[in-house]
Amino acid sequence: MKDLLLANPDYVTLLLHGLGVTARLFAISWVLAMVLASLLMAVRSAARPWAQRWVWLFVEYHRNVPGLVQIFVWYFGVPQLLPKVMQQWVNRHDGEFVLSCIALTLYAAAYMSEDLRSGLRSLPRGQAEAARSLGMNYRQSLLYILLPQALRASLPPLVNQTLALFKATSLAMTVGVADLMHATRQIENETYRTFEIFLVASACYLAISWLIMGAGAYASRRFSAARH
Amino acid sequence: MTSMLEFTNVHKSFGATKVINDITAEVKVGEVVVVCGPSGSGKSTLIRTVNRLEAIDSGTIRVNGNDVHAPGTDLNRLRTGIGFVFQQFNLFPHLSAMDNVMLAPMQVRGTSKSEARAMAQELLARVGLAEKAEHFPGELSGGQQQRVAIARTLAMQPPLILFDEPTSALDPEMVGEVLAVMKDLAQQGMTMVCVTHEMGFAREVADTVWFLDAGRVLERATPTAFFNTPQHPRAQKFVADIRG
């Protein structure tokens, strides 16, 4: 038993620290992405055509460029554009984490806004008509009738996106973020016990992935739009 | 008696098809009007123009003296005074029956939750669904859903209610329960305009029958007169056809 990697407290600490970074990266990106996605959906559904076109471009860019490349653009590319002062500030304050977070947020928000939008479009027209016939204005019908149902309708794809975002956080290791994947590689480099450490990392990722899938299934059942 | 609803030279086309062709008509306070006619005659479109779910090309529509289609009209405020019951019920599936009825008074009129709840309970009892208050639309039959929809409309206490083929989407055995509720409303003095195929209801409850064909009101008569001695040839054909 002494031989087990996990028995070594140093490595356990390293793994837990990595897990913490992964969790933070995921949580912050997810919250920001949901907020941004809702805003994008609102713009896409109701604003002027030129604003809608910008949102379309935003979505198409993030859907057609690999996540890894998006992170590279933010981490390697964007700092070149910033004034020296900001570059130094970013470097001193966890630059790789912040820039990866930004990249992942925008990446997830693009997909999520599309999911929300198709959820909104799937609602029968009679719902909006009924709300307006009762005298509700646009904001009230959106807030109380359309948006709650759109969220419920978009639940399955949103859960998938959440899962995808969680797995995408692993890409941040390529720019030096000390997340779970980074810790795994580090331990592997030091101990050469590749099979063991990869197994542990796989177990961690699987556990959380299954948690997300399970939470999604639960939410789907509870808030399903088709309450029959 | 004063006018509740007035159509004056109303025209409407969908593209090249003329759907409402110069209609001038009046509904008095407390009057129950049944609008009937062959399909495609423009009946549904006509009542949907009353609360501006459809626009009109020319003419005026006045509800309680207010011009519905004037650019400056406060449409939301106007709609609180016009009830609308849809063929497809259009209940909000994510809210219970009680919540469906309470929502508009609370959000639009600012009614307090307790007041709204009390009113909703009373209205649901009135349509015979007191015990279904906490149920969701998905758990109710078509007839029950339509009755909740009527209660939801009544919650805003409109002086005029429009019915767009309220029983056409129901299985035959549920039609009666909805018509019974509508009959009650009529007897309590509600001003109603109903597009419907239910001729029994028309005979029993309506004050006037409007016969619509190809966007025109071809005949206007009391139910007895209309069903026994229709004047216009097309009306005669219609009455003969529905008689079977």
Next chain:
Amino acid sequence: MLDILRDYGLILLIGQYPQGPLGGLAMTLILAAAALLLSFPLAVLVGIARTSPYRWVAWAAAAYANSIRGLPLLLLVFWAYFAVPMLTGGGVSATAMMLVALVVYESAYLGEIVRAGIAALPRGQQEAARTLGLGYGATLRKVILPQALYNMIPSMLNQFVVVVKNTSLAYVIGVDELTNAAYQVNGQLLTRPFEVYALLAITYFIVCFSLSRGVEQVERRITAARRSRPA
């Protein structure tokens, strides 16, 4: 940016060829196509297994698919990097390792598409086939799969676009594809990272966007064909 394109465009397109193996965008597309083609038979097996009437078969396939889908592709790439040489006794190129990782990854996702396609067919199809006396295997081969796979062509083509994006991870194990080519170009220029990586992003954008539009055309043709075919 245009001068970078002019000076290094060829490297981004085909890598070090002919002074070395094929690389750049060409390698990206070859890798993606190979991964999709090789994973297809595996995916069909997984899809059939998941809709199998034998419960343990369906359960095993579901466990396999859900496990692959729960892991980041990056981890699968590292697994392949470590496991493939062990299984084959060494001497495997990084490209082959990447191919293994992509094939395993796609077998789960493509398998899910096949499963959905089979499940979406009206039950009457299978019932009709069985009442005519066709066995399980024949029903699958002659009735279910032809229809399911045809209906799923747009989804499968969409997966090709996904795989093209996934090949970018090959950079991590040193495969000479598009992202790696850009990395090398940046290593030479050093002072213009934004332009290099923006160019990289734009290249992927053009490729994937065009592919997606092409898929949409195919989808339209298939939906039209489905509608005109009698049930």
